[in-house]
Amino acid sequence: MNSPKPAPFAYGQIDERPEEDPGVDSSAPLEEGDRDTPVLLLEDLVVRFKSMEGIPITAVDRVSLRINRRETVGLVGETGCGKSTLARAALKLVPFQEGHVTLLGHDLAGLRNTELRSLRRRCQMIFQDPRGSLNPRMTVGRIIGEPLRVHGIGERREQAEAVREMMDLVGLPDELYARRPVQLSGGQQQRVGIARALITRPALVICDEPVSALDVSIRAQILNLLADLRDSLDVSFLFIAHDLAVVRHLSDRVAVMYLGRIVEEGPVGEIFAQPRHPYSQGLVAAILRADGFARQRLGQVRRLAAGDLPSLLNPPEGCRYQSRCPYALDDPCRKTPPPDFVDSSSGVSRLVACHRWEEIASDSLDSAVLGADGTEPDISIYAPPQGDPKDSVEPENRAGE
Amino acid sequence: MSALLEVKDLSVSFETRGGVVRAVDGLSFSLGAGESLGIVGESGSGKTVSSLSILRLFGLFDDVSVSGKILFEGRDLLRVSEAELSRIRGGKIGMVFQDPLTSLNPVMPVGEQVAESIRFHTGASRPQAHRRAVEMLDRVGIPDANKRCEELPHSFSGGMRQRVMVAIALACEPKLLIADEPTTALDVTVQAQVLLLLDELRREMGIALIMITHDFGVVAATADRVLVMYAAQPMEHCSIHHLFQRANHPYTEGLLRLVPRFEHQVHGRLHPIEGQPPALTEEIVGCPFAPRCSFTLDRCKQERPPLFRIGPDHESACWLAAERAERETLPDKPWKAV
Numbered sequence: 001m002n003s004p005k006p007a008p009f010a011y012g013q014i015d016e017r018p019e020e021d022p023g024v025d026s027s028a029p030l031e032e033g034d035r036d037t038p039v040l041l042l043e044d045l046v047v048r049f050k051s052m053e054g055i056p057i058t059a060v061d062r063v064s065l066r067i068n069r070r071e072t073v074g075l076v077g078e079t080g081c082g083k084s085t086l087a088r089a090a091l092k093l094v095p096f097q098e099g100h101v102t103l104l105g106h107d108l109a110g111l112r113n114t115e116l117r118s119l120r121r122r123c124q125m126i127f128q129d130p131r132g133s134l135n136p137r138m139t140v141g142r143i144i145g146e147p148l149r150v151h152g153i154g155e156r157r158e159q160a161e162a163v164r165e166m167m168d169l170v171g172l173p174d175e176l177y178a179r180r181p182v183q184l185s186g187g188q189q190q191r192v193g194i195a196r197a198l199i200t201r202p203a204l205v206i207c208d209e210p211v212s213a214l215d216v217s218i219r220a221q222i223l224n225l226l227a228d229l230r231d232s233l234d235v236s237f238l239f240i241a242h243d244l245a246v247v248r249h250l251s252d253r254v255a256v257m258y259l260g261r262i263v264e265e266g267p268v269g270e271i272f273a274q275p276r277h278p279y280s281q282g283l284v285a286a287i288l289r290a291d292g293f294a295r296q297r298l299g300q301v302r303r304l305a306a307g308d309l310p311s312l313l314n315p316p317e318g319c320r321y322q323s324r325c326p327y328a329l330d331d332p333c334r335k336t337p338p339p340d341f342v343d344s345s346s347g348v349s350r351l352v353a354c355h356r357w358e359e360i361a362s363d364s365l366d367s368a369v370l371g372a373d374g375t376e377p378d379i380s381i382y383a384p385p386q387g388d389p390k391d392s393v394e395p396e397n398r399a400g401e
Numbered sequence: 402m403s404a405l406l407e408v409k410d411l412s413v414s415f416e417t418r419g420g421v422v423r424a425v426d427g428l429s430f431s432l433g434a435g436e437s438l439g440i441v442g443e444s445g446s447g448k449t450v451s452s453l454s455i456l457r458l459f460g461l462f463d464d465v466s467v468s469g470k471i472l473f474e475g476r477d478l479l480r481v482s483e484a485e486l487s488r489i490r491g492g493k494i495g496m497v498f499q500d501p502l503t504s505l506n507p508v509m510p511v512g513e514q515v516a517e518s519i520r521f522h523t524g525a526s527r528p529q530a531h532r533r534a535v536e537m538l539d540r541v542g543i544p545d546a547n548k549r550c551e552e553l554p555h556s557f558s559g560g561m562r563q564r565v566m567v568a569i570a571l572a573c574e575p576k577l578l579i580a581d582e583p584t585t586a587l588d589v590t591v592q593a594q595v596l597l598l599l600d601e602l603r604r605e606m607g608i609a610l611i612m613i614t615h616d617f618g619v620v621a622a623t624a625d626r627v628l629v630m631y632a633a634q635p636m637e638h639c640s641i642h643h644l645f646q647r648a649n650h651p652y653t654e655g656l657l658r659l660v661p662r663f664e665h666q667v668h669g670r671l672h673p674i675e676g677q678p679p680a681l682t683e684e685i686v687g688c689p690f691a692p693r694c695s696f697t698l699d700r701c702k703q704e705r706p707p708l709f710r711i712g713p714d715h716e717s718a719c720w721l722a723a724e725r726a727e728r729e730t731l732p733d734k735p736w737k738a739v
Contacts, residue, residue, distance in 0.1 A: 078588035079559075185677075215444050216615055220659040220671040227668065242589060249661035249668065272663070286593035288618025289663050291645050298597055298622050305590035308558050 032104040032122075032203070039104060039204045039236040040067040040090055046098035047082070047089045057312045059085045061260040062099070064340075067204065072230050072237040074251030074268065076244055076283065080309060082260040083240050087206045090238070091123050092116065104203055121151045124197035128209035130189035134181040140167075141177040144195045151200060166195045170225060187218035194225065198233070206238045211246060219246075226250055244287050248272050256280045259312060259320040266343075266350025276343060276352040276361055278304060278325045319355065327356050404431035405576055405609050406455070407472040413447075413454050416464030420682040424450040426633040428469075429708075434576065437603065437610035439624030439641075441617065441656070445678065447633035448613045452579050454479075455611075456490050474576070492522040495570030495608075497599075499582040501562035505554040511565045512538065512550025515572050522573045537568040541598060560591035564598065571602060578603060581613045596622050617657065621645070626714070629653045632679050632689035635708060639715040649717035649725050652690045688719070696721055 047060040059082045067073045075083045089096045092108050101108040103119055111119065124147070127133040134143055145163045148154055154162065164174060170191045181189055190210065197205050210226070211219045227250060230237060241247050247254060248268055255265040256279065264277040275281045282305025288294055307324045310316055318335045322328040332338075332355050340351045343361065354360065413425040425447045432438050442448045455478060459465045471478040473494070478486065490496075498504045506514055515534035519525055525533065531550075538546035541564040554562055563583060570578055580599065584592035600623050603610050612623050620627055620641065627644045629637040629652065637650040648654045658672040676693040679685055688694070691701040700720050709722040719725065 078590065216656070216659050217443060217674050220673040223661065224671055224673065227670070244589065245661040245663060248663070249671075282590055286589045287663065288593065288596070288616065288622050290617035290621050290657065290660065294618060294621030295600070295623075298593055298600075301590060301593040301597060305593070308560055308591065309588075 035069055037105045038066045038068050038102070039071075040065070040238065041102040042066075042086075042090060042099065043102070044099040045086070045089060045096055045101060047085050047094060047096045051313060055313055058260055058315075059312065060089060060096070063257075063260075063262050065255055065262065065265070067236050067238060069203070070234060070236060071253065072239055072251045074247035074254040075238060075240045075257060076242065076247050076254060077257035078242060078309060080259075080312065081257045083257050084208055086257070087125075087208060087238060087240055091120060091125070091206070118151075121147070121153075121200045122202050123204045123206070124200060124202040126190075126193050126197045126205060126207040126210045129213050130186060130193050131181060133193055134189060136181050139178050139180055140172070140184070140192055143181070143192055144199055147196060147200045153200065162199060163195075166199050169198070169229075170195045171221075185218070186214055187221055190214060190218075190222050191225065194222075194229070198229070198235070202235060204236045204238065206240070208240045209242070210239075212241065212243060223249060244272070244283060256283065259310065259315055261320055261337075261353060262351070263321065263353045264351065267348050270346055270348060270350060274346075274361075276350070276357045277321075277354045278327055278360065279321045281360075282324075319353075321354075327360060329356070403475070404472075405434045405436075405474065406432040407470070408451075408455070409470040409472070411451065411454060411467070411469035411471065413450055413465065413467050416466075417682075422681045423633050424681065425454065426685075428630075428635050430628055430635075430638060432577070432609050432611065435604075435607045435609055436626070437612065437624045439612045439614065439620035439627045440630060441614060441620055441627060442630035443615060443656075443678065445681065446630040447681075448630050449581055451630070452581060452611055452613050455579065456494060456496065457486060458490075488522065491518050491570075491575075492573050493575050494577045494579065495573070495575040497563070497566045497570050497578065497580040497583045499585050501559065501566045501586075502554065504566060505562060507554055509553070510551050511554060511557070515550075515565070515569050518569055519572050534568075534572065537572045538565065540602070541565070541568045541571075542594075543568075558591075559587055560595060563587060563591075563595050567595070567599060567602070571606065571608070574606060575608060577609045577611070579611045579613070582615070583612075584619065585614075585616075592619075593622075599623065617644075617660065629656070632685060633681055634685075634689055634705075635718060636690065637717045637719075638708065639717075643712070643715050647726070647728070649711060649715065649722055650690075650719050651694045651696055651721075651725075655693075 042063055042065045045060055045063045046058065049057045049059055051057055063086060065073070075086065077083050085094060088094045090101055092101065104122060106115070106119060108116065141160065141163050144166055145159045148159045148162060164177065167174065167177065172188060172191050172195065176184065176188065181192065184192065207226070211222050214222060223246065229235070230250065239247060239250055251268045253266065254268050254271045255262045256271070256277065257263070258279050264271060264275065264280045271280060272284060275284050282301065285297060285300040285304050289297065303326050305324060310323050316323045319325070319328065319333045319338050322333045325333065328334060338353045338355045340353050341357055343350050343352055343357065345361065408428060408430050411425055411428045412423070414421050414423045428451055430438065440448045440451065453459065454467060455471055457478065467479055473489070478489070505511070512531065512534045515537055516530035519530040519533050520527070535547045535550050538550055543549055543561060543564055554565070557565065583599070584595050587595060596619065610623065612620065614620060624641055626638070626640050628635055629650065631652050637648065637653045644653070648657055655674040659674065661671060674693055679689055687702045687704055688706050691697045694701070698720060706718045706720045708716040708718045710716050711722050711726040
């Protein structure tokens with residue numbers, strides 16, 4: 001399928017809002033601040049759940065994140081690190097206990113329901129499973145137009161027109177308008193999901209693993225489409241994925257999450273070229289690059305990302321990564337959680353939540369971690385790390401399983 | 402040295418309501434003791450069926466017709482008796498599947514699941530098998546193996562479950578291990594750990610490996626040689642070194658350009674292959690990749706290209722193979738070290 005032509009859609013001008021019939025629109029559009037107002041601002045966000053046994057689980061722990069207008073931020077981390085919860089809390093789809101969420105300049109805490117609803121029109125989601133997230137009994141045209149009906153935007157004919165324009169934008173041929181999701185290929189289904197998310201002209205689109213369920217050849221098409229949309233539309237993306245190569249491909253900035261905390265955040269090139277946090281280093285080492293050196297590189301995983309994710313029911317004390325970290329010290333790593341350090345050594349500022357980031361950045365730890373003869377120390381991936389047994393990496397009773 | 406496994410002109414087809422599906426079409430390869438081969442392809446390319454045929458695991462398909470030969474230590478597995486085959490399955494040939502949770506028995510302690518296979522294949526006594534099972538679990542990196550062997554699969558994380566699967570597969574010291582997308586369901590760091598473990602144990606124990614995957618990264622990390630499949634047919638067969646340095650077949654080259662890579666610029670563009678793979682129920686005349694290929698000749702549409710030998714350890718099923726082998730390198734130099 002061809003990648004879409006540049007948008008014929010009057011999408012770009014957020015300040016001159018697209019014509020909508022104010023009579024049908026139930027609530028007047030909210031003020032959205034100027035171009036410098038971040039689309040999404042999270043400040044010390046905390047989300048807690050209770051496990052089945054009633055034990056509190058902190059899924060998102062004091063997370064701050066800013067997404068500027070037209071910016072694509074990647075959120076990476078492994079299963080259970082809280083990245084999807086974070087995204088849902090940002091739209092108040094799950095309640096949060098502490099902190100502030102500011103969407104387009106509005107603090108969610110102070111909003112009435114109608115206001116929240118009107119704001120949600122400007123924030124949409126794209127889901128992982130394209131088939132499961134489309135109503136099988138609705139036609140493609142209806143699915144894509146549904147958000148317009150829900151929010152009462154435009155009249156019927158305008159809605160149909162907008163749907164066709166949107167289908168063109170995401171590369172869906174017009175004849176699919178009356179088809180149902182089962183009649184489409186996986187790639188086309190995901191295009192429908194993307195079209196549905198964009199039809200209300202959102203300021204923020206949250207993509208939760210949008211390509212991980214797709215076959216490689218389709219994945220490339222969808223990634224190209226997302227890249228085109230990112231470049232041509234006035235929209236910010238929060239891009240959640242566990243595949244780092246994909247995140248690197250699309251994002252401007254990246255935040256790395258581990259056990260509910262953002263451990264590192266910064267511009268995509270810097271983070272992947274020189275990860276500062278030991279966990280980011282482990283993630284980067286674990287990427288299986290398709291070249292002749294994969295085997296040699298993989299050996300580093302043993303040192304940097306040994307063991308399993310600890311249980312959220314009983315997270316390690318101090319730094320949350322200390323149970324797997326080759327650089328962890330008893331004091332401070334196992335005692336106090338690291339604050340967010342700002343590293344501006346490379347000219348751009350990035351955040352690292354690691355007590356020892358400066359030593360790691362200057363590579364002065366290599367001699368300490370490597371043996372005296374330059375060989376790697378024996379931190380076997382087969383054995384749990386030394387230290388307090390309650391910090392053990394045993395995954396028993398993992399939350400959410 | 403005679404090969405451990407020799408697959409000769411294997412074809413597998415299924416009779417379905419939609420017509421005859423040709424799942425494998427003219428596949429040949431050989432694998433020496435201790436060698437590792439990656440079989441790569443998109444969904445529906447026939448990579449899984451070719452590996453299941455080695456153990457005749459066709460399951461639900463009654464109307465399956467198989468031709469060709471699968472010689473394992475000189476015996477044709479397509480012709481041995483069921484009884485003999487069940488000694489080989491899990492004994493001399495181990496398997497690891499994608500989803501450990503559905504492959505493990507949910508109501509049997511993991512230790513017993515490892516011991517079960519040991520007892521069946523070696524005739525060891527219960528205590529002997531149990532001891533060996535604990536030893537094996539310890540070896541694949543289950544902490545506190547002697548305690549945890551009493552637990553049920555659900556109390557293990559995904560990575561730990563896959564380690565249990567590896568323990569079962571390797572418990573009887575097989576000659577050959579077949580791994581079908583063993584890490585697709587796992588997180589990145591856990592995937593890397595499991596692959597590292599597989600590779601190490603395999604080398605230590607001198608086991609040959611067939612790694613089935615859609616991910617060139619997994620192949621790069623575990624295989625010595627690669628077989629690229631498309632529409633049930635082998636397209637290219639080469640060493641891992643050749644794959645990344647000088648892939649010959651246009652399809653292989655296309656696959657390599659599909660994935661975002663770290664060697665590329667941060668916001669580079671991907672190059673999807675235009676069009677769709679052919680339906681396996683269709684009669685394919687000529688090269689199956691011809692309709693999507695940008696180098697198609699008239700000949701490609703009429704005659705199926707054989708696997709041309711274009712160098713030591715390198716074969717390519719393309720009429721242009723010899724010509725393309727002359728090219729210096731791939732344009733985007735994917736093999737450059739970082």
